[in-house]
Amino acid sequence: MPLDRDLLTTTKSLECSLKGGTTSDVRRVCADFQRAASKFYEVHECLIRVLAAGPLRIREHSATELFGDYNPETMLIQIWRRTAVRKEITSFGTFLTTLCHELDFSSREQPDLGRRWPSPALS
Numbered sequence: 001m002p003l004d005r006d007l008l009t010t011t012k013s014l015e016c017s018l019k020g021g022t023t024s025d026v027r028r029v030c031a032d033f034q035r036a037a038s039k040f041y042e043v044h045e046c047l048i049r050v051l052a053a054g055p056l057r058i059r060e061h062s063a064t065e066l067f068g069d070y071n072p073e074t075m076l077i078q079i080w081r082r083t084a085v086r087k088e089i090t091s092f093g094t095f096l097t098t099l100c101h102e103l104d105f106s107s108r109e110q111p112d113l114g115r116r117w118p119s120p121a122l123s
Contacts, residue, residue, distance in 0.1 A: 006036035015092045018081065026050045026081055034077075034103060043107040046075040048099075053082040068098040070105045077102040 010033040017025040027050040038045045067090060068079035079099055081090055090098075 004036070004040050007033070007040055010036050011096065014096065018089060018092055018095055023050055023052065023081060030079065030099060033099065037100075037103055041107065043103075044075075046070075046077060046103075046106045048077045048079065051078060051080050053080060053084055053087050067094060068102045070102045072106070075106065077106060 010029060014026070014029045014033055017029045021029075027048065030048045030050055034045060034048055037043075065084040066080070068077065070077050077099070079095070079102065081095065082088060083090055
């Protein structure tokens with residue numbers, strides 16, 4: 001995580017809200033994190049929707065969980081706070097990595113800005 005006070009503060013708030021907050025608490029802190037990250041990396045903000053359990057994709061020989069996605073047409077990030085299979089709270093590390101990944105993907109859709117996020121996530 002970069003040494004940015006706003007990012008560090010909202011990251012700690014995000015961890016606390018995931019462990020004991022409601023979905024609306026997590027949604028609010030995700031929006032705060034996204035604002036701080038967008039300001040720090042000088043990229044546009046997008047909408048974030050925090051949902052309950054993620055979808056399970058079943059194929060012939062496998063099943064995969066989706067933790068988040070980004071829709072470039074609506075500029076909307078969807079992120080799930082519970083796992084698809086066990087319906088457990090997604091671990092903080094997985095949730096933060098997914099959020100950063102989707103924010104990174106959304107910034108790539110902004111041709112005027114180029115890529116300013118570090119890779120592979122905020123590290």
